[in-house]
Amino acid sequence: MIKIVVAGFKGKMGLTATKMVIENEKFELVGVLDPMATEANLNELPEFVQLDIPVFHQKEELVKQVKPDVWIDFTIPKVAYQHTLFAVENGIRPVVGTTGFTESQVAGLITQTKEQQLGGLIAPNFAIGAILMMQFAAKAAEYFPDVEIMELHHDQKLDAPSGTAIKTAEMIAEVRGYHQQGNPAEKELIKGARGADFEGMKIHSVRLPGLVAHQQVQFGSAGEGLTIRHDSYDRASFMTGVALGCEKVMELDQLVYGLENLL
Ligand SMILES: NC(=O)C1=CN([C@@H]2O[C@H](COP(=O)(O)OP(=O)(O)OC[C@H]3O[C@@H](n4cnc5c(N)ncnc54)[C@H](OP(=O)(O)O)[C@@H]3O)[C@@H](O)[C@H]2O)C=CC1
Numbered sequence: 107m108i109k110i111v112v113a114g115f116k117g118k119m120g121l122t123a124t125k126m127v128i129e130n131e132k133f134e135l136v137g138v139l140d141p142m143a144t145e146a147n148l149n150e151l152p153e154f155v156q157l158d159i160p161v162f163h164q165k166e167e168l169v170k171q172v173k174p175d176v177w178i179d180f181t182i183p184k185v186a187y188q189h190t191l192f193a194v195e196n197g198i199r200p201v202v203g204t205t206g207f208t209e210s211q212v213a214g215l216i217t218q219t220k221e222q223q224l225g226g227l228i229a230p231n232f233a234i235g236a237i238l239m240m241q242f243a244a245k246a247a248e249y250f251p252d253v254e255i256m257e258l259h260h261d262q263k264l265d266a267p268s269g270t271a272i273k274t275a276e277m278i279a280e281v282r283g284y285h286q287q288g289n290p291a292e293k294e295l296i297k298g299a300r301g302a303d304f305e306g307m308k309i310h311s312v313r314l315p316g317l318v319a320h321q322q323v324q325f326g327s328a329g330e331g332l333t334i335r336h337d338s339y340d341r342a343s344f345m346t347g348v349a350l351g352c353e354k355v356m357e358l359d360q361l362v363y364g365l366e367n368l369l
């Protein structure tokens with residue numbers, strides 16, 4: 107059995123991941139973490155009354171009391187890097203969905219895990235369909251260099267653009283490099299009208315109640331267009347990828363960035 111802790115267990119993703127770990131016979135949930143939680147045991151929450159899982163309020167306490175193999179993290183961009191570094195320093199394999207890592211933070215974590223020969227995963231998106239959307243978009247960019255990304259999310263999201271949009275832009279930029287798009291003389295009449303700019307491609311972030319996680323990658327060329335779209339209607343869409351990540355990190359000897367590296 108793979109021993110797992112979930113950081114951010116009361117959040118939208120953390121709660122879904124906690125249930126997935128409990129229901130998966132290959133996994134054992136050994137603890138959950140949230141400094142703001144008022145509970146001492148998971149069984150104080152109505153849906154988990156039959157369980158006996160400690161709630162930790164400090165990560166230092168967690169590593170003293172339980173010896174997890176894997177640290178699932180769905181918290182907030184502000185703490186995700188510290189959490190991941192802490193997990194690695196304590197020999198716990200991180201499986202991180204939290205967004206907001208800088209390129210140099212990811213690079214530093216890869217170097218450190220290589221030195222320790224410790225598996226790990228940071229995945230901006232765990233949905234298999236989203237991975238395919240990113241890969242199809244990178245393929246399309248070989249023929250259609252003009253592209254704009256529209257990501258649409260629920261209105262509680264803290265970061266913009268989404269981690270998925272940034273990863274998509276990185277994958278497209280790897281194929282086509284910098285490419286100036288639109289009219290070089292264009293002028294924004296309202297600041298931000300053309301969205302964020304990544305290597306010449308624009309990224310637009312929509313936040314509305316009722317949405318979960320959606321992304322459209324729209325290509326245009328002479329007389330034709332191509333749109334690649336993925337929709338997560340439910341957070342269950344991410345769980346196959348999280349479960350796969352928890353198993354695969356046990357075999358890896360370094361951290362990888364992106365679930366596509368494990369498929
Ligand atoms: N990779 C992927 O496939 C996906 C990634 N995400 C990402 O996951 C992250 C979480 O998303 P979501 O679940 O929607 O967000 P939520 O706001 O619903 O959940 C975040 C949780 O983290 C808790 N938290 C805050 N600080 C800490 C801390 N120091 N230690 C432990 N827990 C903490 C929050 O507690 P409190 O509310 O009390 O502050 C909250 O319960 C985001 O970065 C999001 O972009 C989301 C979906 C899929």
Ligand SMILES: O=C(O)C1=N[C@H](C(=O)O)C[C@H](O)C1
Nearest residue numbers: 205230231263268269270319
């Ligand atoms: O905050 C979310 O909800 C999501 N965050 C991730 C991101 O920023 O890309 C993954 C998915 O889009 C849902």
